[in-house]
Amino acid sequence: MTQKDPRHLIRIARDGGDEPGAAEPLDLGARVRELRKEKGWTLEQAAKQAGLARSTLSKIENGQMSPTYEALKKLAVGLAISVPQLFTAPQREKINGRLAVTRSGEGAAHATVTYEHELLGDALTKKQMLPYRARVRARSMEEFDGWVRHDGEEFLYVLTGIVKLYTEFYEPIELRRGDSAYYDATMGHNVISVSEDDATILWVTSLT
Numbered sequence: 300m301t302q303k304d305p306r307h308l309i310r311i312a313r314d315g316g317d318e319p320g321a322a323e324p325l326d327l328g329a330r331v332r333e334l335r336k337e338k339g340w341t342l343e344q345a346a347k348q349a350g351l352a353r354s355t356l357s358k359i360e361n362g363q364m365s366p367t368y369e370a371l372k373k374l375a376v377g378l379a380i381s382v383p384q385l386f387t388a389p390q391r392e393k394i395n396g397r398l399a400v401t402r403s404g405e406g407a408a409h410a411t412v413t414y415e416h417e418l419l420g421d422a423l424t425k426k427q428m429l430p431y432r433a434r435v436r437a438r439s440m441e442e443f444d445g446w447v448r449h450d451g452e453e454f455l456y457v458l459t460g461i462v463k464l465y466t467e468f469y470e471p472i473e474l475r476r477g478d479s480a481y482y483d484a485t486m487g488h489n490v491i492s493v494s495e496d497d498a499t500i501l502w503v504t505s506l507t
Contacts, residue, residue, distance in 0.1 A: 328362040330385060334378050335360075349377030368411055369444045381450035383429040383504050386418070399423045406432065413437035429504045435462055435492040446487025451505035453484040460498025465489045
């Protein structure tokens with residue numbers, strides 16, 4: 300699986316900005332490097348833990364390539380975190396009374412062959428959940444490189460069109476506009492669109 304957009308930047312709020320809630324882009328490569336260094340690993344050690352070539356990890360850290368979802372899963376497993384945590388700034392201190400508004404079409408984009416994700420509420424750090432809207436491009440299971448699975452729980456709500464939810468331990472489930480599903484995200488899962496147009500869904504993934 301390859302991603303069409305090599306500019307894997309996620310906009311999130313940084314402490315010490317000029318304005319409260321000010322957002323600046325988070326570079327996925329810099330985030331991976333930060334997580335690697337927190338563990339005191341060299342590139343070789345981290346690549347071995349993730350099951351990736353050293354050259355591949357080096358290119359990811361330096362923004363020279365956009366990793367596939369399979370590579371992201373390997374990185375997350377190697378670093379002992381969930382995939383969404385790769386796109387979340389490190390937690391520093393407790394914050395209360397927070398608010399983030401994402402106008403329609405203004406969420407941070409993250410595209411893959413099978414989905415087009417629009418991250419919502421991305422101006423907040425230290426979230427307990429990761430909400431995003433997704434346009435489902437996939438039309439068959441053959442378009443996926445195996446099951447998607449990660450830590451936490453996940454909620455799916457169909458906004459438009461018709462989708463089919465495939466899971467590792469259940470029969471495929473057809474979901475239409477207004478239907479929803481809540482499931483354990485460590486269980487393999489994939490979603491395809493079975494409507495004429497690409498379906499759109501709201502996804503919420505827990506980060507705990």
